[in-house]
Amino acid sequence: MxxxxxxxxxxxxxxxxxxxxxxxxxxxxxxxxxxxxxxxxxxxxxxxxxxxxxxxxxxxxxxxxxxxxxxxxxxxxxxxxxxxxxxxxxxxxxxxxxxxxxxxxxxxxxxxxxxxxxxxxxxxxxxxRYDPNIRRLASLLASGAIGEVTTVNADFYIGAHFGGFRDHMRHVLLLDMAIHTFDAARLIAGANPKAVYCHEWNPSGSWYDHDASAIALFEMERGIVFTYRGSWCAEGLNTTWESQWRIVATRSVTWDGAAGLYGQVVAETGGFFSKWVEVEVPAASPTDRVxxxxxxxxxxxxxxxxxxxxxxVCTDNIQSLAMVFGAIESAEANRRIEIAM
Ligand SMILES: NC(=O)c1ccc[n+]([C@@H]2O[C@H](COP(=O)([O-])OP(=O)(O)OC[C@H]3O[C@@H](n4cnc5c(N)ncnc54)[C@H](O)[C@@H]3O)[C@@H](O)[C@H]2O)c1
Structure with a gap:
């Protein structure tokens, strides 16, 4: 026992x-x-x-x-x-x-x-990270069914009226929320960050005192590019809190952040467009962390x-934190930042 x-x-x-x-x-x-x-x-x-x-x-x-x-x-x-x-x-x-x-x-x-x-x-x-849908996506990618990942895109658009301290916080989206999306990107890409360029702004109509929107472009290991577009003051057509994702590999897959997970693989090449067929996405494994x-x-x-x-563990999680502080440093300096541990 x-x-x-x-x-x-x-x-x-x-x-x-x-x-x-x-x-x-x-x-x-x-x-x-x-x-x-x-x-x-x-x-x-x-x-x-x-x-x-x-x-x-x-x-x-x-x-x-x-x-x-x-x-x-x-x-x-x-x-x-x-x-x-x-x-x-x-x-x-x-x-x-x-x-x-x-x-x-x-x-x-x-x-x-x-x-x-x-x-x-x-x-x-x-x-x-302990979400059955992201685990399903991660195991599909790890199986090699859609080939080598080259590009990961995440869109996070939530109109969140918190009230309280977040309304007055600097870098509110990057500091308070983006760690989850950046950490998810590391899991999905199976790669750590190397450099980032980020632009942060507070859109007209925002109810926050400081920048509540950001676009960041990360260079990850193995040449993978991860882009993040996010806002906490986007009214209407919200994404899930998990974000909406497109993963481009030799084949492609999209994930809506909930149960919607769709992939296509090449069936035939030779024409202007290849012919694609839907890839079967296996159910979650009972050993997945959820x-x-x-x-x-x-x-x-x-x-x-x-x-x-x-x-x-902290020795791994510091890589996700480095994405947050790298993005903030880049937005403040208005230049590309190499991410150092
Ligand atoms: N994982 C998630 O989805 C998620 C969601 C919300 C908040 N959080 C995180 O949880 C943490 C707490 O957030 P919260 O929303 O509960 O904040 P909160 O302000 O509601 O609670 C924080 C509590 O900590 C106490 N506190 C502050 N300094 C302390 C100290 N030195 N020793 C003992 N107690 C102390 C405060 O008195 C308060 O009761 C933050 O780091 C936040 O980012 C995570």
Missing amino acids: SKQLCAVMAGCGGISRAWLDAIQTIPDLKMVGFVDINQQAAQERAEQYAWKDALIGTDLAQVLTATRPDVVFDCTIPEAHPQVTMTAFAHGCDVLGEKPLADSMETARRVVQAAQAAGRTYAVIQNR GGHAGVISDFVRCIQTGAVPET
């Missing part, structure tokens, strides 16, 4: 509900502490999810010293992620944290080094129990 892991949650705001909904379905997890700089938020989460013996606090180090958990779940704001993670390592804990890994590349590198020096696992909850937040958390638990490496 696997060892049950004891966990402390740091940050008990909006997203912690998605985590706790998932955690209550995982028998191998026991919540022993809730921490938030706002004590009431921590208290409320412990009560709502009936973890009545859990310790509540405002100081993570104190709660970790008192409860000695195996893992820390970091649901704090991006600026607090490095401090929460380092405190967890200092108490011998492994960490699964909300995206983004850190609030700058410099801090991200420091945290990755600290995890390695401490011999601890730090993984990021890229929940949109389940959103619950899927990533279960996988993390299994990895800590068995010593395996989570798919979204």
Whole structure:
């Protein structure tokens, strides 16, 4: 039987509900502490999810010293992620944290080094990777059925009226959302980024204070080109939150971000147009990683129990973060940026 892991949650705001909904379905997890700089938020989460013996606090180090958990779940704001993670390592804990890994590349590198020096696992909850449709697409591509990928295009158009901090945030689309799409592009292309050119702007009619639209062109490994067109202030004809995709290979495939996955392969050449036939897209594999937040958390638990490496471990996830900060740097400098780890 696997060892049950004891966990402390740091940050008990909006997203912690998605985590706790998932955690209550995982028998191998026991919540022993809730921490938030706002004590009431921590208290409320412990009560709502009936973890009545859990310790509540405002100081993570104190709660970790008192409860000695195996893992820390970091649901704090991006600026607090490095401090929460380092405190967890200092108490011998492994960490699964909300995206983004850190609030700058410099801090991200420091945290990755600290995890390695401490011999601890730090993984990021890229929940949109754990989606059955993207897994189906990724396995179709990995099977070679549509040939070698050369080009990946993603369109993300959502008219999101959040209200609150996002309306006033700089680089809101790139910083708060695009990490999911860029991470998905790495999974789909099976390639890491090398360089980016990005243009960011705030369209007329936008209800955001700062740039809420962006177009980015990434040069990826193996000569693959990934283009991203995105907006959080596009009214009408919205795409899914997963984006709408076209993948061009020696043959082609499109994905609407939901269950619509269509591919064509060449049946005959010789004319102005080749003749194409629809490619059969196999059903999802039972071994695929799915389940959103619950899927990533279960996988993390299994990895800590068995010593395996989570798919979204920080040493890999930093590549997705580098796409975000590379795009921002490019937009600010108005030039192509080489992406450095
Ligand atoms: N994966 C997703 O789909 C998704 C969706 C929404 C938010 N997020 C991410 O989740 C994180 C939190 O977002 P949210 O919407 O829950 O924000 P929120 O503001 O609702 O909650 C954050 C909580 O963290 C607490 N906090 C801040 N600093 C802290 C610290 N040093 N120690 C302990 N607690 C601290 C705040 O008091 C607050 O209760 C962000 O990184 C965000 O990007 C991810």
